Amino acid sequence: MNEGGLVLLAILLTSLIPGLVIFFLAETSVRLRTAINLAGALLKLLLLLWVMYRVGQGDIYELRWPFLPGIDLVLRADYLAVFFGTLSAVLWLLTTLYAVGYLEGSPHRSRFFGFFSLCVFSTTGIALAGNLPTFFVFYELLTLTTYPLVVHRGTAEAFRAGRVYLVYTLGGGVVLLLGVVWLTVLAGPADFAHPAGLEAVYAQQPITLALMFALLVAGLGVKAALFPLHGWLPVAMVAPAPVSALLHAVAVVKAGAFGVVRVVYDVFGVDLLDRLELGLPLALWAAVTILYGSLMALRQDDLKRRLAYSTVSQVSYIVLGVALLGPLATAGGLVHLVHQGLMKITLFLCAGNFSEVLSVKKVSQMAGIGQRMPWSMAAFSLAALGMVGLPPLVGFYSKWYLGLGALESSYPAFVLVLLASSLLNAAYFLPILYTAWFVAPRADVPRPSQSGGETSWMLLLPPLATSLLVLGMGLLADAPFSPLVWARRFAQGEYDP
Numbered sequence: 001m002n003e004g005g006l007v008l009l010a011i012l013l014t015s016l017i018p019g020l021v022i023f024f025l026a027e028t029s030v031r032l033r034t035a036i037n038l039a040g041a042l043l044k045l046l047l048l049l050w051v052m053y054r055v056g057q058g059d060i061y062e063l064r065w066p067f068l069p070g071i072d073l074v075l076r077a078d079y080l081a082v083f084f085g086t087l088s089a090v091l092w093l094l095t096t097l098y099a100v101g102y103l104e105g106s107p108h109r110s111r112f113f114g115f116f117s118l119c120v121f122s123t124t125g126i127a128l129a130g131n132l133p134t135f136f137v138f139y140e141l142l143t144l145t146t147y148p149l150v151v152h153r154g155t156a157e158a159f160r161a162g163r164v165y166l167v168y169t170l171g172g173g174v175v176l177l178l179g180v181v182w183l184t185v186l187a188g189p190a191d192f193a194h195p196a197g198l199e200a201v202y203a204q205q206p207i208t209l210a211l212m213f214a215l216l217v218a219g220l221g222v223k224a225a226l227f228p229l230h231g232w233l234p235v236a237m238v239a240p241a242p243v244s245a246l247l248h249a250v251a252v253v254k255a256g257a258f259g260v261v262r263v264v265y266d267v268f269g270v271d272l273l274d275r276l277e278l279g280l281p282l283a284l285w286a287a288v289t290i291l292y293g294s295l296m297a298l299r300q301d302d303l304k305r306r307l308a309y310s311t312v313s314q315v316s317y318i319v320l321g322v323a324l325l326g327p328l329a330t331a332g333g334l335v336h337l338v339h340q341g342l343m344k345i346t347l348f349l350c351a352g353n354f355s356e357v358l359s360v361k362k363v364s365q366m367a368g369i370g371q372r373m374p375w376s377m378a379a380f381s382l383a384a385l386g387m388v389g390l391p392p393l394v395g396f397y398s399k400w401y402l403g404l405g406a407l408e409s410s411y412p413a414f415v416l417v418l419l420a421s422s423l424l425n426a427a428y429f430l431p432i433l434y435t436a437w438f439v440a441p442r443a444d445v446p447r448p449s450q451s452g453g454e455t456s457w458m459l460l461l462p463p464l465a466t467s468l469l470v471l472g473m474g475l476l477a478d479a480p481f482s483p484l485v486w487a488r489r490f491a492q493g494e495y496d497p
Contacts, residue, residue, distance in 0.1 A: 241352025329405020
């Protein structure tokens with residue numbers, strides 16, 4: 001095993017080993033459990049930052065392990081791998097800190113943090129997967145490791161949500177497996193560094209190839225919450241706030257969207273998709289989901305459900321970007337993988353603070369909450385305005401590049417979808433901000449009881465940090481190694497090698 005392979009293995013172990021160890025810790029071992037969690041998260045982030053730097057210098061990190069006859073499990077660090085992997089590491093570190101404070105005094109914390117770490121292990125494996133079979137293995141592990149988090153509260157409602165979650169995600173996994181097996185039989189295991197030999201299949205069976213693409217995207221579309229495969233996502237909001245943040249910003253929906261990116265660029269390739277004329281159907285699917293999610297968000301009074309439908313809409317920006325098959329749209333879609341993650345995790349962590357401190361769970365209860373919890377509401381406001389697309393926040397850059405990409409494509413009408421979505425984003429976020437800051441507080445909503453602040457620092461620091469990243473990454477969007485510059489470099493390599 002070479003040095004690069006050891007580094008990739010170490011990145012996986014930084015969440016696998018803590019997860020396994022934490023299962024055996026007593027509930028009272030709070031400091032030890034917290035130390036193991038944070039040490040693993042910090043080490044993973046440092047290793048991924050190092051690998052990102054080396055990949056940017058042209059180095060290759062790869063590890064192969066025999067799996068099945070003719071099929072290896074492959075870990076590889078490329079542009080997409082470190083892009084998604086570093087995002088998950090940054091947000092895992094902050095979410096871990098938040099979860100420690102959020103679950104203080106709650107039962108079953110060792111079980112929670114054990115599966116929490118295994119969930120990140122699976123997500124990191126998805127990021128580093130070097131071929132389609134490896135991706136599938138970690139993709140299904142993600143389903144199994146997130147289910148206990150969804151049902152963590154142990155209520156009847158939580159178990160109902162867990163059943164819905166399993167039906168959707170395991171069903172999507174079966175469809176994805178069918179596509180992976182079919183593709184492997186016809187063209188061999190799809191290695192992301194050396195795309196599958198699909199040209200011969202295209203010459204003889206173009207319809208078969210289109211059906212394989214449909215199976216792969218449909219299987220991935222469940223976790224990516226593409227309409228009408230999104231039904232599990234609003235239901236899963238019964239989970240604790242750190243889990244909701246993880247599902248929406250780091251793990252499940254991002255795994256689905258990331259898988260679509262891999263299939264488009266590293267399995268089929270843009271030239272083949274263009275000849276198969278599959279870009280437009282995928283773009284239309286994403287556009288319908290964008291508008292549907294926004295319209296449904298308008299109808300929700302429950303704050304977490306409004307944010308959930310917002311995720312249904314916003315994650316499809318990523319799919320739309322890759323489906324338009326152009327460098328600007330690709331850059332916009334790919335950078336939204338990071339930007340949406342930062343904005344959405346901020347929103348969910350703030351929603352968790354409102355619920356825990358003031359028992360505010362509905363939009364209709366948020367009058368004057370900015371006066372009661374100004375720091376949490378300030379973080380929420382930055383992220384919400386970013387979602388709307390207000391410059392110089394990060395959401396503006398995603399939508400700008402997607403809009404330019406739509407204009408340079410053969411289908412400029414998708415600009416109208418982006419404009420409509422932004423107006424709908426404003427329609428379901430701006431009234432919240434107005435009510436929170438400019439309407440008098442409700443008499444039945446108490447003031448925070450924490451002395452010296454609105455809540456504990458563990459609950460306040462993570463959303464403040466991510467909200468500052470929403471602003472800072474926008475102000476420094478053109479800085480070296482910013483997500484936007486990284487996304488542009490990837491897109492340039494795909495369309496102008």
